[in-house]
Amino acid sequence: MDQTPAPPADPVPARRTPRLRRNPLRGRLWVLWVAVLGVIALWAVAGNLLAPMDPYAQLPAVRLLPPLARTEAGLHLLGTDALGRDLFSQIVVASRLTLLIGTCATLIGLAVGAVVGICAGYFGGWIDRVAMRLTEAQTAMPMFLFAILLMAVAGPSVANLIALLPTFIWPTVARVIRAETLRLRTEPFVVGAIALGANRRQVVFNHLLPNLTPRLAVLFVIDVGQIVLAEAGLSFLGAGVQEPDLTWGVLIAEGRPYLAVAWWLTVMPGLALAAAVLSVSMLSREMERRSQT
Amino acid sequence: MTSTQQAAPAPAAAPGPAPRTRRSRTRSSLGRLVLSRLRDAVIVQFLVVVTIFVIGFYVGDPVTAFAPPDATEEQLAQLRHSLGLDQPFWVQFARYLENLIQLDVGTSVWQQRPAMDAVWEVIGNTVLLAVLGAIAAAIFGVVGGVLAGTRPGSLTDRVINLIAVVSLSVASFWIGLLLIIIFAVRLDLVPTSGLYEWRSLILPVATLGFIHGGRICQVTRSVVLDEMSKPYVLVARSRGLPWRRLVARHILRNVAATVLTTAGWEFARMFGGSIYPIEVVFAWPGLGPLMTTAAHRHDFAIVEAAVLITGALVILVNLVVDVASHLLDRRLRPQ
Numbered sequence: 001m002d003q004t005p006a007p008p009a010d011p012v013p014a015r016r017t018p019r020l021r022r023n024p025l026r027g028r029l030w031v032l033w034v035a036v037l038g039v040i041a042l043w044a045v046a047g048n049l050l051a052p053m054d055p056y057a058q059l060p061a062v063r064l065l066p067p068l069a070r071t072e073a074g075l076h077l078l079g080t081d082a083l084g085r086d087l088f089s090q091i092v093v094a095s096r097l098t099l100l101i102g103t104c105a106t107l108i109g110l111a112v113g114a115v116v117g118i119c120a121g122y123f124g125g126w127i128d129r130v131a132m133r134l135t136e137a138q139t140a141m142p143m144f145l146f147a148i149l150l151m152a153v154a155g156p157s158v159a160n161l162i163a164l165l166p167t168f169i170w171p172t173v174a175r176v177i178r179a180e181t182l183r184l185r186t187e188p189f190v191v192g193a194i195a196l197g198a199n200r201r202q203v204v205f206n207h208l209l210p211n212l213t214p215r216l217a218v219l220f221v222i223d224v225g226q227i228v229l230a231e232a233g234l235s236f237l238g239a240g241v242q243e244p245d246l247t248w249g250v251l252i253a254e255g256r257p258y259l260a261v262a263w264w265l266t267v268m269p270g271l272a273l274a275a276a277v278l279s280v281s282m283l284s285r286e287m288e289r290r291s292q293t
Numbered sequence: 294m295t296s297t298q299q300a301a302p303a304p305a306a307a308p309g310p311a312p313r314t315r316r317s318r319t320r321s322s323l324g325r326l327v328l329s330r331l332r333d334a335v336i337v338q339f340l341v342v343v344t345i346f347v348i349g350f351y352v353g354d355p356v357t358a359f360a361p362p363d364a365t366e367e368q369l370a371q372l373r374h375s376l377g378l379d380q381p382f383w384v385q386f387a388r389y390l391e392n393l394i395q396l397d398v399g400t401s402v403w404q405q406r407p408a409m410d411a412v413w414e415v416i417g418n419t420v421l422l423a424v425l426g427a428i429a430a431a432i433f434g435v436v437g438g439v440l441a442g443t444r445p446g447s448l449t450d451r452v453i454n455l456i457a458v459v460s461l462s463v464a465s466f467w468i469g470l471l472l473i474i475i476f477a478v479r480l481d482l483v484p485t486s487g488l489y490e491w492r493s494l495i496l497p498v499a500t501l502g503f504i505h506g507g508r509i510c511q512v513t514r515s516v517v518l519d520e521m522s523k524p525y526v527l528v529a530r531s532r533g534l535p536w537r538r539l540v541a542r543h544i545l546r547n548v549a550a551t552v553l554t555t556a557g558w559e560f561a562r563m564f565g566g567s568i569y570p571i572e573v574v575f576a577w578p579g580l581g582p583l584m585t586t587a588a589h590r591h592d593f594a595i596v597e598a599a600v601l602i603t604g605a606l607v608i609l610v611n612l613v614v615d616v617a618s619h620l621l622d623r624r625l626r627p628q
Contacts, residue, residue: 133336136333141340141565142566142604145565145566145600145603145604146604148569148585149588149593149596149600151588152587152588152589152593153593154348225462229464230566232464233465236573239588259474259478263474270463270470270471273463273464273467274464277462277463278459278463281462
């Protein structure tokens, strides 16, 4: 050890100092993510008004045009697909179903997970044991394959998808909420409420639930991205949303046969998907960072 | 050097338990772990089986798939009777379980042979891809995680962090398609799909590695960061141990258990879902294309066989990971 002189580079302390010339955007980048999500949310709400063209209008004469191509119908911002439909308009309109399925399924998953978690944490005993066994069992299940099977048996439809996707997330939600409930139960204000004669309903709805809400908000942001990705995967394999309903996953699947001639048909919807999920996960990191400090 | 190693987390000197009791407790906890995992496995598989059966019982009518399209209602009823489909729920369920115990989930209508055979034939390809993908993910994750974790706050750290978050936020199959467009269509470096030569492995393995490396990278970074603040690092540094050697010999060794566990979980997660869309994208002759085709053709037996086998596989991998992490963590190991 003596033969080596002091190491030339000293990564640990050296990197700590240049705090002053820090990127001014750092810490404010969340505005960008909110803006991206805002635009997508706007598309979802008023897609048919915002889409520059009719997403279902087929114009065989202008099929497979590259992005920024101009025709008499107007500017095709992201090009056209194999039937001459405007890709940008399709992406705008497809955001509605994508977000609808994503938020509905996530909310259902959160509700189920929250109910199971609160019951397990608050009542304890055999309810707790059964609930935790179930969550453990479910995390070991190959959910994606199971989803393909169920969708094949029950028939792929939006309603079935919304019913199925929550099973992907409820176990983790239940575990987090259970842990949080266990912690809250010993807090003085809960113990005090019980001592003052509050009944179970009052404790759960007036004391536990309001304090669980921030945690649920974070879980929503984390899980909604995963649900949207799962939906895209299932739709891509034909076990999710079916044409003529459009989601970004359906659009990617539609573009796949034209990979060699029209790259934009697969790249662009995927980019929209990635932008949405990335914004959501960046926001969730921001939320975590803020809740820590 | 030995002194620095001993500074690694040693078991808390608990007053009381003699070595003998500690050993026996460790062993029994390992045994309990295995037992509880096996019990979960039974519960999971049973739940899967019951769900499949109930849904098939109430929704699917296999007779319509078997029978010729011009069959009359009487002929259909007769066919149902001969297949035992007109029997009450519990009788059918018992028969179903009986067949299942003999690993028989039925005959594939599409391939005209036992569904299990069709699955066994291709599962090797899926496992091969998953193993290579997990290795790629581990390399990406560990290299990225160590680079980022040893330089917190630096540009490297931020770039790697961003890549990791992106890898967790994109659809796996989309990355596959993107790689095909860039490397197969535009640059024409590798074949687009199939399994013909070793080069056709590159893109699917890279896709899997990227998608699953992100989490390994994040976990590695955070454990490395954690490890760097421990006293033994300070001691080693003040004794003049070169930085590279400290990372290679001590930090890496101490984070290995956590990283291996994460990599194992990612491996299990591949069988849980992410690998199948990728297989479809690259027309890899594995479970993904088989399952989707079977599902399109309403051939539920194959899908069912695949779910049951991969379910068992996921449980097995999880079990191995749990046991391995149990054995690797020296705090849990008998001294």
